[in-house]
Amino acid sequence: MEFIKKNLEEITQLIKTHTEKVNRSYEDLLLIAVSKTFSVEYIKEAYDYGIKHFAENKAQELRKKAEELKDYEINWHFIGRIQTNKVKYIVPIAEYIHSVYREKEIAEIDKIAKKHNKVQKILIEMNISGEETKGGISKNELEELLKVAENYNNVKIVGLMTMAPYTDNKKIIKNVFCGLKDIRDKYIKLYPDLKELSMGMSNDYLIAIECGSTMLRIGSSIFGKRNYNTGG
Numbered sequence: 001m002e003f004i005k006k007n008l009e010e011i012t013q014l015i016k017t018h019t020e021k022v023n024r025s026y027e028d029l030l031l032i033a034v035s036k037t038f039s040v041e042y043i044k045e046a047y048d049y050g051i052k053h054f055a056e057n058k059a060q061e062l063r064k065k066a067e068e069l070k071d072y073e074i075n076w077h078f079i080g081r082i083q084t085n086k087v088k089y090i091v092p093i094a095e096y097i098h099s100v101y102r103e104k105e106i107a108e109i110d111k112i113a114k115k116h117n118k119v120q121k122i123l124i125e126m127n128i129s130g131e132e133t134k135g136g137i138s139k140n141e142l143e144e145l146l147k148v149a150e151n152y153n154n155v156k157i158v159g160l161m162t163m164a165p166y167t168d169n170k171k172i173i174k175n176v177f178c179g180l181k182d183i184r185d186k187y188i189k190l191y192p193d194l195k196e197l198s199m200g201m202s203n204d205y206l207i208a209i210e211c212g213s214t215m216l217r218i219g220s221s222i223f224g225k226r227n228y229n230t231g232g
């Protein structure tokens with residue numbers, strides 16, 4: 001699986017060149033390898049290259065892989081839809097949960113995190129494009145959720161996450177990503193922990209870098225095409 005290292009070399013080089021071009025620092029960007037549907041052998045290959053952050057979108061799959069890779073120093077991220085009955089599997093493993101946007105999810109995460117003596121870092125998923133098929137809340141709903149979340153001591157909101165709409169139109173994608181940054185910049189005054197911007201996938205990460213992304217979630221450009229039938 002040499003291709004994984006080759007892909008990572010290419011991607012990290014592109015990220016470096018592009019961050020310089022837009023006057024940002026490469027160190028401010030975290031590359032998260034999205035390993036959903038790929039076996040632990042793929043993860044080990046990326047790990048050997050130096051990737052320490054991996055993301056999964058299914059609780060069971062996360063659990064299984066974390067168990068198989070327990071001797072590796074991996075920082076796990078959860079990026080999938082949250083089912084409250086699965087939160088008990090996610091919290092003990094995930095350093096970050098990117099896809100939170102309902103109070104009942106925050107309440108459940110808080111409850112489980114308390115049991116594990118942990119403060120769970122989460123990001124609020126925003127639906128900037130307004131597509132109905134996407135999760136997340138609108139800009140108008142954020143203020144209230146941030147306020148409500150202050151009641152939960154074992155949850156720390158560290159940033160915002162979004163996904164670009166399904167389009168090739170770079171201008172539309174850029175509006176979404178830079179829109180997320182504007183929201184972050186507005187609320188960080190009141191909520192100084194709200195630093196991270198989780199945005200940018202295989203097809204749009206260079207645009208996300210231009211808009212201030214701090215966490216890139218890249219899957220297929222690293223590991224290849226996904227086959228959902230064989231996923232865990």
Ligand SMILES: *Cc1c(COP(=O)(O)O)cnc(C)c1O
Nearest residue numbers: 034057079201202217218219220
């Ligand atoms: C699958 C997934 C990614 C990675 O997508 P690629 O196009 O393979 O890079 C990023 N973020 C989320 C939330 C995902 O579900």
